[in-house]
Amino acid sequence: MKERRLTLALMDPPYESANSTTALRIISAALAKGIDVNVFAYEGAVCLPLKDQAPHANPVKGTTVEQEEHPTTKAFISSLLEIGKDTPVLTWVNCGLCVDERGAGNVVEGVKRGSPADFFKMATESTNTLVIPTK
Amino acid sequence: MKRYIFIESRDPFESRDTQFVEDTAVAVKERGHEVTVFLVQNGVLAARTSVRRLGRLAEAGVTLLADDFSLRERGIRADELAPGIRESGIDALVDALVQENTKALWH
Numbered sequence: 001m002k003e004r005r006l007t008l009a010l011m012d013p014p015y016e017s018a019n020s021t022t023a024l025r026i027i028s029a030a031l032a033k034g035i036d037v038n039v040f041a042y043e044g045a046v047c048l049p050l051k052d053q054a055p056h057a058n059p060v061k062g063t064t065v066e067q068e069e070h071p072t073t074k075a076f077i078s079s080l081l082e083i084g085k086d087t088p089v090l091t092w093v094n095c096g097l098c099v100d101e102r103g104a105g106n107v108v109e110g111v112k113r114g115s116p117a118d119f120f121k122m123a124t125e126s127t128n129t130l131v132i133p134t135k
Numbered sequence: 136m137k138r139y140i141f142i143e144s145r146d147p148f149e150s151r152d153t154q155f156v157e158d159t160a161v162a163v164k165e166r167g168h169e170v171t172v173f174l175v176q177n178g179v180l181a182a183r184t185s186v187r188r189l190g191r192l193a194e195a196g197v198t199l200l201a202d203d204f205s206l207r208e209r210g211i212r213a214d215e216l217a218p219g220i221r222e223s224g225i226d227a228l229v230d231a232l233v234q235e236n237t238k239a240l241w242h
Contacts, residue, residue, distance in 0.1 A: 004233045006229070006232055006233055018144070018176040018177075019144065019176070022144070022175055022176060022202075022225075025204065025225045026225060026228065026229060026232075029224075029225045029226050029228075029229045030229045030232075030233075033226070033229060033230075035229065035233055127232075127233045127235070128232045128233060128234075128237055128239055129239075130142075130232060130239050130241060131241060132241050133241065135145075
């Protein structure tokens, strides 16, 4: 069977829009089907795998960190990179200029640094490309 | 013939841009292409029978799918969906995206 590969371009920062959740669901579903996935994170999306993210308690509800089980996007991405470390492969590239602008260089293991040229290469080598822009 | 997937994430009551997606989907279908509109996030709010929004897409032969996760988040049951709209998983979207000769547009 012909190799299938999907490229996604993401732009939304974490905890801003349901777009991030949907994108992570698409990546997860594609990997489960054995489809290779490329992600090019642009603008605020470079903060999705930020290592400094920390789960928090909820003082309004009076819950602790453990009770709240606050999901962080870095944890989701780490899990997806673990699933996609061999076959199928998940390649996650953060836009380097966007990273520098935001001071967002401390990312989880497996995230690469690149440029829009990487996105162009990813798109030309993929079965399809989905751009999920900010509103 | 090409395949087109329009992914509508926006609430039709929040943005009139959703009308543009509807118009484009119908126009592409009329030109003989295979067209799917996948409703996700607040886009599923248009899928309810009571809203009566997407009838002309169904009449035009556009495939209408509504993301099950988004429906559940918003308390919309499958039996509330308008005729011609089917509940679907994100798997169906992934399957459609990796078909050859397919163009995908997120809105």
